[in-house]
Amino acid sequence: MTAIAAMEILIKLKDVKPAVSRKLIVPATIRYDQLHVLIQLAFGWTNSHLYSFQPAHQHGVEYTAYMDDMGISGVTQIPAERAYVYPDLQQGEVVYTYDFGEDWKHIVMLKRTLTFDEISDVQVPSCTWNRGTNRAEDGRPAEAALPFNQKNLNERMALWSRAGEQMIRADDLGLMPEIDW
Template identity: 25%
Template structure:
């Protein structure tokens, strides 16, 4: 089965925070969301939405969990990447955390039919911002307070985050987590049989 090589860039942050990864085209958009959470370093604590052309794809509420959704929102669990017939150069947006509104630009870099271990992270730069830090403007303020011991919020930031290196990205650790995620999905699939 064909796989996509995608590059994801966090919008509104300089220097750029990015990852390149490979994903099977038979993955759903919900799977893509979970894989993005891992490769970026998010904690999967908020809602999300994909935007491609005029389409919006996200998590639909079930009967027990009600929240306001766009009437045009399509179910991320039922649409596979292959359904969109993505081509090299195509882009889509991934919005994570509607409060902080983290925008991610995804670009299809390559389509391959070679057998590969998917998902796999192929590269990246810089650490993902901490959850709930206020989006891109809040992250800039966070970094200022982190770097400056005289900043009025420096101690509060240190107590909140303890250790944080904005330049740190560990591709090996990311791939270990992706492998654990994939193993968990395989075990779940076998249990359902």
């Protein structure tokens, strides 16, 4: 059996017309907190809001950076840095929700796994395909969003891959785009 090194995942922003989606190659060992940062980069957002991941096969479980002291009825919250994405994607889709006010929902799907031989000439992580332009955060008009640029995104992902544990805070690394409010 050949070891799995990476995953190709498809991330679709739900309920948005025209459709917006990105296909990423990510390490098989990526945690939820790390995937959050890559999604922020891929969709041109600023990592300014809370988020959660809910695996479709685990009802009542969410991975999040924010732990609600009051407790959400019927939901078990697990810190995002303590869980890996791959085991959940093997069992089905994962819903990523960003900005609980705007409630941006994304469907994350495993398209295929890749071996070390298959990624020998591939940047990991990287964006290999995209559809649609970035959307504006915070209810701002669509024109307020930065345009999608795959080359720029892959440059930022290359920086992210060399950032070590600092990769969790993309805004501190110069990875996030400059936003002129």
